[in-house]
Amino acid sequence: METVQIFDTTLRDGEQSPGFSMNREEKLQLARQIEQLGVDIIEAGFPIASPGDLEATRAVAAEIKHCTVAALARAKQDDVDAALRGLEPAAKPRLHLFLATSDLHLKYKLRTTREQAIDQIAKMVRFGKQHCDEVEFSAEDASRTEIDYLSQAVLAAVESGATIINLPDTVGYSTPDDYAQIFRDVRARLGAHPNVVLSAHCHDDLGLALANSLAAIDAGARQIECTINGIGERAGNTSLEELAVALQVRQDRYPVTTNLQLEKLYPTSRMLSTITGISVPPNKAVVGANAFAHEAGIHQDGILKNPLTYEIILPEKVGVPARRLVLGKHSGRNAFRSRLAELGYETTDSEIAECYRLAIVRADEDKEIGDRDLISIIHQVRRGQTSAPANSGPSAATVR
Ligand code: KIV
Numbered sequence: 232m233e234t235v236q237i238f239d240t241t242l243r244d245g246e247q248s249p250g251f252s253m254n255r256e257e258k259l260q261l262a263r264q265i266e267q268l269g270v271d272i273i274e275a276g277f278p279i280a281s282p283g284d285l286e287a288t289r290a291v292a293a294e295i296k297h298c299t300v301a302a303l304a305r306a307k308q309d310d311v312d313a314a315l316r317g318l319e320p321a322a323k324p325r326l327h328l329f330l331a332t333s334d335l336h337l338k339y340k341l342r343t344t345r346e347q348a349i350d351q352i353a354k355m356v357r358f359g360k361q362h363c364d365e366v367e368f369s370a371e372d373a374s375r376t377e378i379d380y381l382s383q384a385v386l387a388a389v390e391s392g393a394t395i396i397n398l399p400d401t402v403g404y405s406t407p408d409d410y411a412q413i414f415r416d417v418r419a420r421l422g423a424h425p426n427v428v429l430s431a432h433c434h435d436d437l438g439l440a441l442a443n444s445l446a447a448i449d450a451g452a453r454q455i456e457c458t459i460n461g462i463g464e465r466a467g468n469t470s471l472e473e474l475a476v477a478l479q480v481r482q483d484r485y486p487v488t489t490n491l492q493l494e495k496l497y498p499t500s501r502m503l504s505t506i507t508g509i510s511v512p513p514n515k516a517v518v519g520a521n522a523f524a525h526e527a528g529i530h531q532d533g534i535l536k537n538p539l540t541y542e543i544i545l546p547e548k549v550g551v552p553a554r555r556l557v558l559g560k561h562s563g564r565n566a567f568r569s570r571l572a573e574l575g576y577e578t579t580d581s582e583i584a585e586c587y588r589l590a591i592v593r594a595d596e597d598k599e600i601g602d603r604d605l606i607s608i609i610h611q612v613r614r615g616q617t618s619a620p621a622n623s624g625p626s627a628a629t630v631r
């Protein structure tokens with residue numbers, strides 16, 4: 232099976248979004264964890280952005296030895312010089328150069344022509360290649376670039392020494408079919424360079440970042456750029472954990488592999504939230520608090536009989552400590568019985584029926600039934616009984 236390289240840009244694209252900036256120590260801590268997670272490339276920063284970013288990039292480059300460390304630069308001399316300084320201590324450095332290629336960006340943002348942009352790309356890739364063995368070129372706004380011109384720009388980068396070509400959907404505009412077609416077209420125009428790796432970098436403005444990344448894999452991309460918890464500019468980037476799990480669960484559909492250690496996904500997600508103080512939405516796929524929580528009675532009943540009925544991946548596979556059966560008004564008797572048993576209370580059918588009736592009344596008022604509520608309910612039920620309870624169970628005070 233072919234391997235898809237995972238390029239993590241949490242420390243660069245992720246870090247440059249509001250609320251997510253990190254200092255040198257925080258970046259280092261996260262970089263160590265991301266290396267453990269098994270990514271292939273860590274983009275450590277954009278060194279021209281600030282002296283702090285340059286210093287943090289150097290610190291990551293000095294410490295991370297198993298992964299390639301990338302530093303970003305616009306196709307400009309000062310940027311490239313700063314990125315090369317950032318990469319000096321790296322065991323496996325990668326210079327990541329970019330320049331916008333869409334007419335919109337060329338005309339309004341860069342105020343340059345198509346020809347001048349190609350000259351600039353060729354010149355800076357050639358210069359970069361003299362100082363760094365591995366050069367990646369990104370055609371910013373590739374998904375809104377006219378395909379013939381995109382191919383010319385990409386060819387100029389490859390002929391100047393770039394071996395990885397990234398085709399970003401910078402503004403999250405593409406659809407899966409459109410994005411896949413760009414990869415097929417560019418691959419066809421790179422016929423004489425079969426070893427060039429094509430990379431996808433998707434933003435989630437239309438909620439399509441993961442779908443577009445998967446479509447790119449279908450169309451031959453063998454590097455995906457993504458971030459922990461999907462953080463990144465505006466709506467964020469492709470979420471690394473969603474991509475990892477999609478490739479694992481749907482290997483039938485995407486016969487590729489990665490070097491990721493899936494059980495490190497949840498701890499890495501938690502570390503990012505702790506460092507930045509920004510929590511993950513509860514309904515976030517894979518790492519959200521509700522990703523493995525079940526409240527509906529029918530679902531709880533299925534999960535208790537066989538978790539695969541309502542879970543396509545087991546929580547422990549991605550490092551989630553345990554699934555949660557949430558007791559609320561949608562829950563069924565089986566879930567109450569099972570939770571009570573876990574708390575040490577074996578119950579009779581009549582006790583469970585009464586317990587369930589009282590719990591539903593309370594759930595209507597309080598929304599969720601916690602362990603203490605459940606214990607107080609079972610005690611209430613038992614106190615109201617004339618015959619001796621089946622099993623008196625531990626006292627409420629011993630149960631947390
Ligand atoms: O979204 C984008 O185009 C980028 C590039 C700099 C790779 O982040």
Ligand code: ZN
Pocket residue numbers: 244399401432434463464
């Ligand atoms: Zn981006």
